[in-house]
Amino acid sequence: MFSKADNSAAWAVGLALVMFFIGGLLTTVVPPLVDKSWGRPAPGLKPYTEIQLKGRAIYVREGCWYCHTQQTRTLVSDTKRSGWRGVDSPISTPDEFVYDKPHMFGTKRTGPDLSRVGGKYDTQWHRTHFRNPRDLVPGSVMPPFPWIVNDPVEFSSLVAYIQTLGRAKDWRPDKDYEK
């Protein structure tokens, strides 16, 4: 069968596509059909508001996702690092990300994971931090973002988005979220 592809371009092409499509279809089209949790929103998950979407677009535009992941993995250390005041964070589940488009899971953690950062720091903290991260976190290598802080609409939208992260699960016992 494979030897025929040596002399016939049609055979080579047909066979190469068949081989490719077996795995291609089984790993892209089938999984969401089998695993319904990929598309069903978590009970506490709300669609983004207009201002939060605007903030999310800034997060995408500035490439924040190249250095910050948004996933608390099934590793003990992840649940501790995403935790808050001694309480471990729940692991991230597919139903928390149903409204995320584009998804912001990320592949690289030059900075800390942000999957549970919502409600941890207040607006004033973010203002100072975006202006110059090293003023609050000495040793940080995050770039400064003065053009965002200097634009009140952009800044408040971005903070509004950040405060939503990880809030689909209400896991902090005394509900000490920033209001």
Place this chain on the structure above:
Amino acid sequence: MPDNNAATATGLRPAEAGPVAHPDTTAKWFLISSICYFFIVGIIAITIAAKFCWPELLGTVPYLSYGRLRPLHVNGMLFGWLLAADMGLAYYIVPRLCGVKLWSEKLGVATAALWNVIILGAVVALLAGLNQGLEYAELPLPLDILVVVAWIMFGVNIFGTIMTRKYTQMYVSLWYIMGTILWTAFVYLTGNFATELTSGVNQANLNWMYVHNAVGLIFTPIGLAIAYYFIPKSSETPLYRHRLSMIGFWALSFVYVWTGAHHMIHGPISQWLQTIAIAFSLMLLIPVWAVVYNFFATMKGQWHQLRDNVPLKFLMSGVVFYLLTCFQGPMHSLRSVSAIVSKTDWIPGHAHMAVLGCFSFFAIAGIYYLAPRLWHTKLHSDALANWSFWFIIMGGLGFFVTLWLGGFWQGWQWNNPAIPFIDTVKALQPIWLVRFFSGVMIFLGIVMFAYNIMATVVGRKAYVQ
């Protein structure tokens, strides 16, 4: 199956130059523009490496911030340099292997022009922050459509040439180039168009299928096509075994596409899908080792040629990097290893070994081999070519090894939650400084390479052949 020996005529040797006169205008345009982007995007690469050491650098200019330069570096290197160079080499290789002229030189030149429009459009879009937010698929929709158009133009030309070929049996490189064109079409459509219809984990799954196969089913097969052509050519040795090349090709066509989910090991994606991705990632060792063994066995008794054959130096060190990077890949996908190296600086070390250490080495080798032949002259300087090899490989090794050590160390630190995150950032500062200087060394090698080729082209004299 027929015995391999029957296939020796074209199965083990790329065809010799026939009586056909090839104008090669398309190949020349693609190669020259790709070398320009290699140099220009190299400057951006050094800039973002410097930002890790000096985070305030260019910090108040939105267009030059890290988050905008990084996608420009990745897209510029992948599509402006490497894919363009690979396409240029394919425009040279395919007509030779078919014994006929390129189907349409005019269509080819138009493709080269369109490709440059796409790359320049990408520079403007990415600096302006017009980023779609998906890795490797950052370019906005209009540019995606142009890429599809250019790819169809490329495909028509290559398949047109293959359809009119004079030699019935197709040499390995032709299978790989045909595979590249077809698989890329579907992989690219999935990553840039199907993702637009989905969100959340479903979108991430399509995104990783694309990201993984951008390397696995675009750069790998076209890179191997180039290696399969230039290793026998530049060493003047026939390929070791035809059947091994078949195992390598058909295993690759089946196994690669299953592995996308290994980018989300331990992440919020179904465990069974992670397990499938891990199993198929391990199976990648089959096509890789078949190909690598074929190349090494081809060089048996011929290793002495590496002493002064610069294209062969690039090719065979590229093969070694291919072996290493494709050993790392399956190992990373194991849950235990992933828990340490995933998301760390190890990963850029691994990615650079694949794209720079392996596939860019193959492309550079092809260009060094072809430049004198395309322009009917001699290489400007053999000594400079040798220096460019040593600068790129030493800088590259410095880059890879430092990031592996740093990334592994970083992963161990992350797994101890008693260490505050910022301390794991501070710990990496010396690693990033070494990476920056290694990057400068790679860049100097690129400058030597680019200058050497440009001087060959611009200052060429007609030598008596």
